[in-house]
Amino acid sequence: MIDIKKALSILGIKESNNGSSIGIVSFGGGDEIKSYSPVDGRLIGGVTSTTSEEYEKVMQAATSAFKDWRLKPAPIRGEIVRQYGEKLRLYKQPLGELVSYEMGKSLQEGLGEVQEMIDICDFAVGLSRQLHGLTMHSERPGHRMYEQYHSLGVVGIISAFNFPVAVWNWNTALAWICGDTCVWKASEKAPLCAVACQNIWNEVAKENDLPDGISCIINGDYRVGEMMTADDRLPLISATGSTRMGRIVGARVAERFGKSLLELGGNNAIIITPEADLEITIIGSLFGAVGTCGQRCTSTRRLIIHESVYDEVKNKLVKAYSQLSIGNPLDESNHVGPLIDSDAVNMYLNAIEKAKLEGGNVLVEGGVLDGKGYESGCYVRPVIIEAENHFKIVQDETFAPILYIMKYSTIEEAINMQNGVKQGLSSAIMTTNLREAEKFLSVAGSDCGIANVNIGTSGAEIGGAFGGEKETGGGRESGSDAWKIYMRRQTNTINYTKELPLAQGIKFDL
Numbered sequence: 001m002i003d004i005k006k007a008l009s010i011l012g013i014k015e016s017n018n019g020s021s022i023g024i025v026s027f028g029g030g031d032e033i034k035s036y037s038p039v040d041g042r043l044i045g046g047v048t049s050t051t052s053e054e055y056e057k058v059m060q061a062a063t064s065a066f067k068d069w070r071l072k073p074a075p076i077r078g079e080i081v082r083q084y085g086e087k088l089r090l091y092k093q094p095l096g097e098l099v100s101y102e103m104g105k106s107l108q109e110g111l112g113e114v115q116e117m118i119d120i121c122d123f124a125v126g127l128s129r130q131l132h133g134l135t136m137h138s139e140r141p142g143h144r145m146y147e148q149y150h151s152l153g154v155v156g157i158i159s160a161f162n163f164p165v166a167v168w169n170w171n172t173a174l175a176w177i178c179g180d181t182c183v184w185k186a187s188e189k190a191p192l193c194a195v196a197c198q199n200i201w202n203e204v205a206k207e208n209d210l211p212d213g214i215s216c217i218i219n220g221d222y223r224v225g226e227m228m229t230a231d232d233r234l235p236l237i238s239a240t241g242s243t244r245m246g247r248i249v250g251a252r253v254a255e256r257f258g259k260s261l262l263e264l265g266g267n268n269a270i271i272i273t274p275e276a277d278l279e280i281t282i283i284g285s286l287f288g289a290v291g292t293c294g295q296r297c298t299s300t301r302r303l304i305i306h307e308s309v310y311d312e313v314k315n316k317l318v319k320a321y322s323q324l325s326i327g328n329p330l331d332e333s334n335h336v337g338p339l340i341d342s343d344a345v346n347m348y349l350n351a352i353e354k355a356k357l358e359g360g361n362v363l364v365e366g367g368v369l370d371g372k373g374y375e376s377g378c379y380v381r382p383v384i385i386e387a388e389n390h391f392k393i394v395q396d397e398t399f400a401p402i403l404y405i406m407k408y409s410t411i412e413e414a415i416n417m418q419n420g421v422k423q424g425l426s427s428a429i430m431t432t433n434l435r436e437a438e439k440f441l442s443v444a445g446s447d448c449g450i451a452n453v454n455i456g457t458s459g460a461e462i463g464g465a466f467g468g469e470k471e472t473g474g475g476r477e478s479g480s481d482a483w484k485i486y487m488r489r490q491t492n493t494i495n496y497t498k499e500l501p502l503a504q505g506i507k508f509d510l
Contacts, residue, residue, distance in 0.1 A: 078128025151179025262473025
């Protein structure tokens with residue numbers, strides 16, 4: 001078992017005098033936000049929420065730092081990000097332990113999340129020398145056209161509890177090499193992870209004599225988020241969370257003509273065909289459904305199974321679920337940890353009851369676990385329910401380990417079912433049939449931002465752009481050309497002659 005106090009101390013978060021918790025990390029004069037671990041229910045510590053006065057000081061620091069940071073050549077900024085990645089390698093173990101303990105995901109996943117931070121830093125370092133524009137031929141003689149990208153400004157980041165560090169760094173690593181500074185409002189359900197990341201950054205900033213404000217954190221609930229969305233000094237708001245939250249953020253930012261990068265809900269499905277390799281199918285479906293206790297935006301919510309293999313897949317899944325070990329996620333022998341808090345537990349229980357009322361057939365019963373090791377009240381049993389795709393509860397995203405399974409007859413029907421929800425994040429097909437795989441990936445196939453063949457819906461590599469369509473928000477983070485949203489595009493035309501030909505052949509003689 002880990003020593004969480006030791007891990008926190010290494011990360012610069014000190015224990016309070018009474019020894020009962022880590023204590024309060026103050027960032028302003030606002031209300032106290034306490035952080036309880038869903039692993040054992042214990043109080044870890046807390047932060048104070050950011051007041052409007054404190055927010056103004058943060059924004060002044062970030063705005064001032066931007067004026068200096070943007071002038072550093074991109075490869076120099078990349079070198080700073082490289083150093084941050086090296087610090088993350090140094091602190092990987094304690095930071096991974098904090099992520100696991102404060103959020104409740106397995107230690108392997110906590111360490112994996114920090115590794116994602118390291119990977120995106122490595123990606124960003126290389127990218128810092130590749131912020132390419134284009135050159136174009138002008139229609140006018142003696143003219144040259146090209147486009148270039150400039151630093152955007154201060155980027156506001158609003159992150160969710162389920163990935164309390166990686167998603168922030170997906171944004172910051174790219175924003176930093178693009179010349180932007182960042183203000184981060186972490187989830188109030190995992191605030192100490194943000195403090196740890198900031199402390200690590202502070203070491204890099206001090207060693208390089210960088211100004212305060214390149215990386216800033218603020219704390220609080222939706223009211224602090226509203227300060228950000230209404231602030232025209234933040235040209236970009238990157239927000240990860242529910243579709244409901246995204247609607248509010250998108251509308252408010254658009255009202256002031258800002259840009260939004262929205263990563264919202266997912267209602268992800270795997271299509272299982274008659275020619276699927278069932279061994280990898282069961283593994284992919286199981287991890288997708290129960291990993292992080294179903295609290296990933298890419299978690300598998302639906303299995304769309306061909307009628308010819310439906311019973312076989314169903315029976316294998318039920319057997320696999322019976323072998324799951326539920327308990328402390330810091331114990332590597334356990335497969336499933338807790339939900340984040342009691343609100344998540346109630347949402348899980350309500351969803352099961354709604355599925356039953358709509359006619360769902362529960363194959364693997366759910367429920368809240370109690371007794372020794374389950375004192376937090378956040379441990380629940382993963383559930384399998386036979387359902388229909390049109391059920392209202394199936395159409396909604398429930399952030400919990402609830403898996404709905406259903407039948408299909410033709411591949412066209414399966415794709416229509418896959419696409420027949422309002423969310424469009426991740427999707428997968430399990431097949432060894434090339435024609436089915438290519439149809440799934442075609443323009444008439446999956447309508448999601450992510451479409452996989454013979455791997456599950458959960459997780460993504462940092463090299464590709466991450467994000468989805470429809471009510472998932474349309475944003476793209478991480479790899480490919482996702483960096484472009486953190487910059488402003490400028491088209492340039494240069495006339496190197498002694499004449500001034502006007503557009504559309506207009507004559508204007510003096």
